[in-house]
Amino acid sequence: MRIQRFAARTIVFFIVLGCSAVPPTLATDAFPSSAPDKITLEKALDMVARNRQEFTSFQADLDAAEIKLKQAGLPPNPELGIEWDNLGGDLPDGDTKETIISLRQPLEIGGKPSARKNKSQAEIRRLQCEQVVAWLDVIAETKKAFMDVLSARERLALQHEAEEIASELVRITHEQVVAGKLAATEETRAEARKAETLAESQKLKRLLAEAELHLTAVLSAPGSATITAEGHLSAEVAIPDRQTLLAELKTSPLLELRRSETQFASTNLSLEQANTWSDPSVSLAARDVPDQDARAVAIGFSIPLPLFQRNQTALAEAEATAHKARVNEQAAARSLHTELIRAHTVLVTADQEARTLRTDGLSRANEAAKAVQEGFRAGKYRYSDVLEASQFLIMMKGRYLDAIIDLNHAAITLDRLLGKPEIPTSLKEFSSSFYRSNP
Secondary structure, three states, rough: HHHHHHHHHHHHHHHHHHHHHOOHHHHHHOOOOOOOOOEEEEHHHHHHOOOOOHHEEEEEEHHHHHHHHHHHHHOOEEEEEEEEEEEOOOOOOOOEEEEEEEEEEEEEOOOOOHHHHHHHHHHHHHHHHHHHHHHHHHHHHHHHHHHHHHHHHHHHHHHHHHHHHHHHHHHEEEEEHHHHOOOHHHHHHHHHHHHHHHHHHHHHHHHHHHHHHHHHHOOOOOOOOOOOEEEOOOOOOOOOHHHHHHHEEEEEEEEHHHHHHHHHHHHHHHHHHHHHOOOOOOOOOEEOOOOOOOOEEEEEEOOOOOOOOOHHHHHHHHHHHHHHHHHHHHHHHHHHHHHHHHHHHHHHHHHHHHHHHHHHHHHHHHHHHHHHHHHHHOOOHHHHHHHHHHHHHHHHHHHHHHHHHHHHHHHHHHHHOOOOOOOOOOHHHHHHHHHHHHO
């Protein structure tokens, strides 16, 4: 018995020593001395809209597309030519030098200017849809990073509760050992359990610090200060009707992006079809004969003969791209439909699980843990009984937390699919100016 007691206490000693023996530099790096700055979710969304560089690059692309639209209707540049005839060679004595000045203007046919305008407008629409989808992706990323911090904090708080239970069991077990009601090995087991909870707490603290660093990186916050989330996980989320969500999905920005890509490919195909037409040219020339003090005017007309090059390559590529865009749009519609149903199913089941645990499971597990703990204090139960009851309580609370996390994750997914929240006004300034100038 003494040998067993000595071995158990030795194990506890090394467990506690391993938990406490953290190099000072590593501990300082993992948990900064300065407290992180707390921000709300609304503040985080405002910060990410101002700091993320993706939106700046989209604005540059939209500016370039607007310039391209303004230039799309302009005709081709005219050509100015000058010729000098009879400058040398074996010519009769009566031939004199002549100067010819000509102006040639290509005439676009086949609807090329309007096709270029349509393509430029479709490109702007596609860029606008890409900007909205990029916003939704960034917002979903921000919400998940924000929620990861809240989740890590909730898990740490739950672990602190496990620490308190373990400490209380150590105290009760010590009283029972002193009273001679329990063997000393039971106290050693309780101390080992407490050491294990302390080690798990250290791990969860590290995970919380990592989640805060990730949130800071997602927000692209200036400076080196770490940012943490303020608030709590939402325990209840509105459950919309599935058919209503499927109806709203038809106007989803993610689907609108695929439609804009199809439209852009279609307008590009129309432009390449217009480019199959060969453009004629008209010319005006003036011929000056200095020796005779005379001038002559000539008018010409020319048209290329499309015998070999008829824009076949570009037209074939445009047709393939248009077909691919239509296929991608159909595939995106099916994929979004499936993703929405999956997210809605997770939302409903997670909500039902959370409600069941909140209204029935947690209260019963808490009552059972308290009853077993009081019985253990009175000597009616063994340490293994009270340990099992306390572990079951912590497990039930952990399961409830998992259900709440799944609930919030599903809500974030649905918001992204349906385009919520909308892109801020500050990021739509160019879009509004474009539509004002192009009704």
